[in-house]
Amino acid sequence: MQEIQSLMGGFAVAMTWFNLALMFAGVTLGVLIGVLPGLGGANGVAILLPLTFSMSQQPGGTTSAIILLSCIYWGALFGGAITSILFNIPGEPWSVATTFDGYPLAQKGRAGAALTAAFTSSFVGALVAVILITFISPVIARFALKFGPPEFFSVYLLTFSAFVGMAKGTPFKTIVAMMTGFALAAVGIDTVTGQLRLTFEFTELLKGFDFLIAVIGLFGIGEILLTIEEGLEFKGAQAKLNMKVVLETWKELPRYWKTSIRSSAVGCLMGIVPGGATPASFMAYGLAKKMSKDGEHFGTGKVEGVVAPETAAHAAGTSALLPMLTLGVPGSPTAAVLLGGLLIWGLQPGPLLFVEKADFVWGLIASMYLGNIVGLIVVLTCVPLFASILRIPFAIIAPVILVICAIGAYTVHNSMFDVWLMVGFGILGYVFKKLDYPMAPLVLALVLGDRTEDSFRQAMLGSQGSLSAFFANPLVSTITGLALLLLFWPLISKLITLARGRNGA
Amino acid sequence: MQKRTVVKATLAALAFTAVSAFTPAFAWEPTKNVEFIVPAGTGGGADQMARLVQSIIAKHNLMKQSMIVVNKGGGAGAEGFLDVKGAKGDPHKIIITLSNLFTTPLATGVPFNWKDLTPVRMLALDQFVLWVNKDNPAKSAKDYIEAVKKAGPGKMKMGGTGSKQEDQIITVALEKQSGAKFTYIPYKGGGEVATQLVGKHIDSSVNNPIEAVAQWRAGNLKPLCVFDNERMPYKGKIAGDYSWNDIPTCKEAGVDTDYVMLRGIFMAGGVTPDQVKYYVDLMEKVRQTPEWKKFMEDGAFNQTAISGKEYSDWVAKAETLHLGLMKDAGFLAPGKK
Numbered sequence: 001m002q003e004i005q006s007l008m009g010g011f012a013v014a015m016t017w018f019n020l021a022l023m024f025a026g027v028t029l030g031v032l033i034g035v036l037p038g039l040g041g042a043n044g045v046a047i048l049l050p051l052t053f054s055m056s057q058q059p060g061g062t063t064s065a066i067i068l069l070s071c072i073y074w075g076a077l078f079g080g081a082i083t084s085i086l087f088n089i090p091g092e093p094w095s096v097a098t099t100f101d102g103y104p105l106a107q108k109g110r111a112g113a114a115l116t117a118a119f120t121s122s123f124v125g126a127l128v129a130v131i132l133i134t135f136i137s138p139v140i141a142r143f144a145l146k147f148g149p150p151e152f153f154s155v156y157l158l159t160f161s162a163f164v165g166m167a168k169g170t171p172f173k174t175i176v177a178m179m180t181g182f183a184l185a186a187v188g189i190d191t192v193t194g195q196l197r198l199t200f201e202f203t204e205l206l207k208g209f210d211f212l213i214a215v216i217g218l219f220g221i222g223e224i225l226l227t228i229e230e231g232l233e234f235k236g237a238q239a240k241l242n243m244k245v246v247l248e249t250w251k252e253l254p255r256y257w258k259t260s261i262r263s264s265a266v267g268c269l270m271g272i273v274p275g276g277a278t279p280a281s282f283m284a285y286g287l288a289k290k291m292s293k294d295g296e297h298f299g300t301g302k303v304e305g306v307v308a309p310e311t312a313a314h315a316a317g318t319s320a321l322l323p324m325l326t327l328g329v330p331g332s333p334t335a336a337v338l339l340g341g342l343l344i345w346g347l348q349p350g351p352l353l354f355v356e357k358a359d360f361v362w363g364l365i366a367s368m369y370l371g372n373i374v375g376l377i378v379v380l381t382c383v384p385l386f387a388s389i390l391r392i393p394f395a396i397i398a399p400v401i402l403v404i405c406a407i408g409a410y411t412v413h414n415s416m417f418d419v420w421l422m423v424g425f426g427i428l429g430y431v432f433k434k435l436d437y438p439m440a441p442l443v444l445a446l447v448l449g450d451r452t453e454d455s456f457r458q459a460m461l462g463s464q465g466s467l468s469a470f471f472a473n474p475l476v477s478t479i480t481g482l483a484l485l486l487l488f489w490p491l492i493s494k495l496i497t498l499a500r501g502r503n504g505a
Numbered sequence: 506m507q508k509r510t511v512v513k514a515t516l517a518a519l520a521f522t523a524v525s526a527f528t529p530a531f532a533w534e535p536t537k538n539v540e541f542i543v544p545a546g547t548g549g550g551a552d553q554m555a556r557l558v559q560s561i562i563a564k565h566n567l568m569k570q571s572m573i574v575v576n577k578g579g580g581a582g583a584e585g586f587l588d589v590k591g592a593k594g595d596p597h598k599i600i601i602t603l604s605n606l607f608t609t610p611l612a613t614g615v616p617f618n619w620k621d622l623t624p625v626r627m628l629a630l631d632q633f634v635l636w637v638n639k640d641n642p643a644k645s646a647k648d649y650i651e652a653v654k655k656a657g658p659g660k661m662k663m664g665g666t667g668s669k670q671e672d673q674i675i676t677v678a679l680e681k682q683s684g685a686k687f688t689y690i691p692y693k694g695g696g697e698v699a700t701q702l703v704g705k706h707i708d709s710s711v712n713n714p715i716e717a718v719a720q721w722r723a724g725n726l727k728p729l730c731v732f733d734n735e736r737m738p739y740k741g742k743i744a745g746d747y748s749w750n751d752i753p754t755c756k757e758a759g760v761d762t763d764y765v766m767l768r769g770i771f772m773a774g775g776v777t778p779d780q781v782k783y784y785v786d787l788m789e790k791v792r793q794t795p796e797w798k799k800f801m802e803d804g805a806f807n808q809t810a811i812s813g814k815e816y817s818d819w820v821a822k823a824e825t826l827h828l829g830l831m832k833d834a835g836f837l838a839p840g841k842k
Contacts, residue, residue, distance in 0.1 A: 046547055046556070046574070053560035148706030149690070189581045189613070191691055194668030194836070196580060196613050203587055206615065207579020327703075328719050329696045333547060339696075340553045343715070344560060346799060350719020413584075414575060454693070461690050462662055462706070 003135050010362030013063055014370055022068045023367065027375045030075015031382075034091050035082050036408055042333035043411065044076060045069050049341050056345040063363040069341060070321070070364065071371045073334050074126070077277075077317045078379045081118040081310060082386055086111060087401055089220035093211055094277035094313040096443055097285040099219060101298060101305025108301050111387040112245035113252075116380065120253060121260065121307045123376045125314035128264040129271065130368045133322050140319075141326040141351070144272050149458035150469040152275070154479035156452040159279045161486040162286035163444055173437045181445025184209045185453075192457045204417040211447045213409045217422040218439055220405045222429025224398055245387075246380055249303070256304045259288045263308045267315025274323045274330070277316040278447050284312030290489070318368060325349050325361065533779040535570045535597055542600040544585030546578040549694060550631060550713060551603045554768055557800055558601075558628075561791050568787060581605050581667065583615040590621040594775040599625065599784060604671040604766045607827035612669040614838035619820055622771040625784045626812035627819065628792070631766040632805060633675055633711045633732040634752060638702055639725055641709075646729040646758035649709065650683045658686035664698045664707035667691055669836040672698075674827070675711045675732060675764045677834040682762050702726060713766075715804035718743065730755040732764045737805050749805040765807055767823060769816070785812045 013019075033044035052065035080092030085102035098118060105114035132140065147155075164174070187198040188208025199205040263284035270280035288308035289298045298305045321338070323329045328349040330336035342349050347357060354361050389397070409422035432439050463469035471477045485492070541559060545551045552574075559572045577585035582605040589600045600622070610617050635646055643649035653661045665672025668691040676689050690707060692698050695716035702710045702717075703725045710717070711732070720726040722744045730753050731737055737749040755762050770788060772781060791797055792810060801808055811819060831837055 042547055046576075049556055050560040050563050054564045057564075145700065145704035148701060148704060188579060190668075191693060192668055194581065194612050194670065194673075194691070195838075196615070199580075203580075203583070203615070206587075207577075207584050323700075327696070327700050328716075329694075329700045337547050340547065340556060343553055343803075344557050344800075346803065348719050348722075348803070351723035351725065352719065413577065413579070458690050458692070461688055464659065464688070 006358065006362045007134055007366060009359070010364075010366030011370075013060070013359055013363035014067060014366040019064055019067050019367070020370070020374075022064055023071045023371050023374045024378070026068045026071025027075040027078070027371065027378050030072040030077075030375075031079035031082075031379060032075075033072065034076035034079020036091065036404060036411075042337050044072050045334055045337045045341075048072065049337065049344070052341065053344065062345050062347065063360055063367075065345065066338070066341070066360070066364055067367040067371070069338055070367060071374070073317070073338070074368075074371045074375045075378075076334070077126075077314055078119060078122055078375050080313075081122070082115065085114045085118060085306070086386065086389060087220065088223040089401070089405065090215050093215065093447060094281045094317070095309075096215060096219075096278070096440075096447075097281040097309035097313075098306055100285065100309075100440065101300075101302050103223075104299065104301030105303065105306065106390065110301070111390055112383055113249045113303060114306050115383045115386055116246045116249040117253060117303045117306045118310045119376060119379045119383070120250065121263075121310040122314035123372055124260055125264050125267050125311035125316075126318045126368070126372045129268050129315040129318035130365065130372070132268055132319060133368070134365055137322055137326065137354070140272050140322055144274070144323050144327060144329075146475055147273050149455045149462060150472060150476045151479065152273070152455035153452065153459055154470055154476050154483060155270070155273060155275050156279065156448055156455065158479055158483040158486065159275075159283045159286075159448060160444070160452075161483040162283045162290070163440070164286075164487060174441050177432070177437050177439065178441035178445045181442040182449045184214070184442075185446050185449030191450075191454050192461075204415070207413060208450075209421070209446065210412050210418065211443075212412050213418050213422050214425050214446055215443060216405050216409050217425025218429035218432070218443065220401065221422060221426025222433060222439075224401060225426060225430040226433055227394065227398070242384055243381075246383060252303060253307070256307045259284075259292060259304055259308050260311050262287060262291070263311035264315045267312035267317075268319045270312070271316035271319030272322055274320055274335075275316075277313045277320065280316035281309035281313040282444055284308045290486075318372075321364075321368075325353055325364075326351055533596070533777070533783050535568065535783075537597055538571045538573055539568070540598045541572050541574045542585045542589060542598065543574060543576045544578060544582030544600060544605060545576070545603060546694075547576050550715065551601050551768070552576065553715075554628065554800075555601045557796070558788075558791055561794050561796050562787070564796075565790070565794060567790050580615060581609045581613065581670065583609050583613065583617070586610075586617045586622075587615070589771065589773050590617050592773040595773050596776050596780040596783075598773055600771050601628075602767055602769050602771060603631075604674075604827070606767070606771075607824050608670050608674070608831065608836075611827065611831050612836050612838055619771070619824060621774050623774055623776050623781060624812075624817045624820055625770040625772055625781055626788050627767065627769040627810050627816055628788060629768045629801060630807035630809050631713050631768055632737060632807055633671070633764055633766070634714055634717065635679075635709060635729040635732070635755065636699070636702060636712055636717050636721075636726045637709045637729060638705055639727050640705075641727070643729065646753075646755055646760045649729055650679075650685050650760055653685040653687065653708075654683070659688045661685075661687055661709070662690055662707040663687040664690050664692055664701050664710045666693070666695050666698060669831070669834075671764065671766055672711050674830050674834065674836075675762065677836075678762050678764065678830060679760065681833065683760050699726065713804070714749065714806075718803075718805075728752045730758040730760065732762055733807065734763050737807070739802055739805055741802070767820070768806075769820070 056062045056065045080095035081098050083089045083091045084095040084098040085106050088099050088103040090096045102114045190197050266284045267280045285308050289295045320335050324335045324339050330339045406419050409418045459469045470480045541555050543552045543555045555574050559574050562568050562572050592598050663676045673689050698710045699712050699717040699720050701707050732755050739749040
């Protein structure tokens with residue numbers, strides 16, 4: 001129980017009034033950053049990094065500095081859900097899956113319930129991940145080392161498999177959407193050959209299609225165009241506006257304990273590996289849809305459909321800090337900036353950090369507990385406030401959303417071209433909705449296509465072109481096997497039913 | 506309330522910076538915020554250095570205006586370079602470079618050249634070290650290269666950052682010099698490469714010191730040689746009894762290959778000598794701070810730092826070197842000679 005002792009020491013480090021104040025400040029800032037699409041957690045942390053530099057020079061100041069920055073990170077994780085639920089605009093990539101059921105819930109007038117479910121699940125996911133970090137971090141760190149290119153590819157394959165078949169349209173439309181996503185993801189520099197692809201000598205296309213710009217356009221602008229057509233009105237304006245909704249939702253949540261556990265597990269795995277919070281949220285949503293009794297009604301506004309991605313995203317976001325600390329490999333863009341921070345403050349992330357800077361590490365872990373509690377309090381008390389935004393007349397709020405979307409798209413690369421790109425994606429999103437093409441496969445392919453392709457080709461380079469790399473050891477065989485099983489599950493389950501039917505008859 | 510406090514504190518800090526900086530009359534100085542462009546993503550070596558410079562300038566009040574770090578890493582850095590190329594005569598934009606200043610236009614054919622920019626000064630040179638897993642039986646670089654040759658062409662895997670960039674160029678140079686043949690596997694970042702080496706998914710890497718030092722200290726990796734013509738000067742103990750200085754040069758170890766990477770500052774074309782001088786002096790002040798010195802030591806950098814004509818000559822020579830290396834390796838984009 002040495003860990004408990006170290007953790008108590010950590011609490012002693014983290015629990016000063018100054019640090020607690022920093023936590024509140026960090027979480028609040030983070031929520032704001034998460035709400036504004038484009039100004040993601042990574043940007044927010046990067047902007048504030050230099051401010052913490054002088055802070056880290058004081059004794060014990062490094063811990064305060066990382067508490068401030070990591071709390072911005074927690075806040076951004078919480079905040080990403082808000083716009084997804086209220087306006088169908090994911091503030092962060094990992095909240096895309098939250099829109100699938102969160103937005104329909106808000107349209108039904110249950111925005112409060114959706115927000116409460118999202119925040120609470122985020123907290124649960126993070127808590128599971130922190131407990132994991134507290135007690136078995138050395139084991140986890142060793143596990144992460146087992147992941148080479150074939151393993152990464154099999155994990156991405158698993159994500160796609162978990163997600164395929166959940167779209168409601170015809171399979172053909174799903175394929176069209178997914179292939180469009182892959183094509184968009186291929187634009188820009190190719191890691192494996194170092195060549196430019198599909199840029200047609202347009203310098204604007206060098207950097208490829210940023211996921212955030214696509215998402216802001218497809219979801220945000222597309223939704224506004226639809227609403228304009230349907231009569232300039234926000235559905236869901238009758239949202240209840242008191243704290244009772246929090247308690248009522250809490251009563252409902254324990255029913256989804258299976259989903260919570262499954263999503264936490266998926267999230268922790270993806271965070272540690274490090275696959276990232278975005279695939280984790282998609283995978284958890286896909287699995288929940290397949291395995292839940294209510295799965296068929298997912299997408300029409302089910303609380304469970306909010307619980308799954310949010311739990312996984314937060315579990316992944318939290319556990320992503322572990323490979324950063326123990327291996328020096330960031331599990332997310334934000335973790336990458338935090339990592340840079342550690343180096344600038346003169347700390348060396350790596351296997352020895354836990355030994356040499358135990359104070360710092362345990363202070364950080366303790367701040368993960370406290371920061372998330374603080375975060376939950378901050379966002380839950382604001383639920384009625386957030387939900388009341390929906391009462392503002394559409395004619396006022398729509399231009400505001402448009403402006404925020406445009407600023408968000410601009411911020412990603414400081415480029416005006418991206419704003420036009422966003423408008424283009426908005427029109428595409430509108431057309432997709434009108435023609436009943438699913439957008440989720442496009443988004444998933446856009447966010448994961450590049451990494452999936454890289455890991456596949458890295459694996460092929462390593463195995464000299466032999467597909468046996470994906471069955472080379474028990475770990476990768478298991479994941480690949482699971483992925484194939486999930487992919488063909490609709491066929492398999494049909495066969496099983498057929499066989500049973502015959503036996504019964 | 507919390508948010509407001511932070512904003513207020515930030516404003517106060519900015520105001521303080523603005524008032525307290527003292528400047529001699531007549532010399533040019535920035536009249537608005539300076540954009541510090543990083544032609545790479547967040548978290549990498551160039552990004553870390555840029556953010557450190559930014560923090561040092563803020564902490565020591567070295568500049569009246571603020572410095573803002575902007576990442577423009579698209580198209581292997583082309584995005585950032587084209588941005589500065591297009592800002593002709595704008596003195597409020599500087600860019601930090603890595604070897605992609607040379608490799609990106611050569612490999613992709615994107616139209617820019619360092620001559621479109623104004624060289625300001627070199628900050629340091631980044632070293633490359635040949636690393637293997639601790640369980641690798643090779644005792645020296647020579648042993649390892651022999652083992653690679655013995656295993657047969659393409660059997661041993663060399664991991665590195667990106668494709669047709671510095672890591673792969675070193676790999677090719679090493680192959681040419683020794684006759685060994687690797688399978689080169691490109692990854693997105695240096696930290697990832699080091700971890701892949703610890704997990705034995707690759708056989709060796711040419712990581713920068715700072716990317717692999719944590720794993721060396723933990724006893725997971727071992728360095729075989731440094732790709733420079735002199736040993737690194739740092740004698741402080743790093744891993745057990747070993748210091749950076751104990752790592753032989755690759756030439757000493759019997760595989761005569763060297764390569765260092767430029768970490769330097771450039772401005773847009775068409776700026777005045779006054780403006781260049783301002784940034785030369787500014788960076789000199791940065792280099793004198795204890796924070797910078799510690800960073801140099803932690804990352805075992807080669808602290809050569811030149812400016813003026815000496816610097817442009819160095820850059821021109823480095824360009825010729827890269828052209829030769831990349832031509833030999835067959836990495837040039839069609840239409841590049």
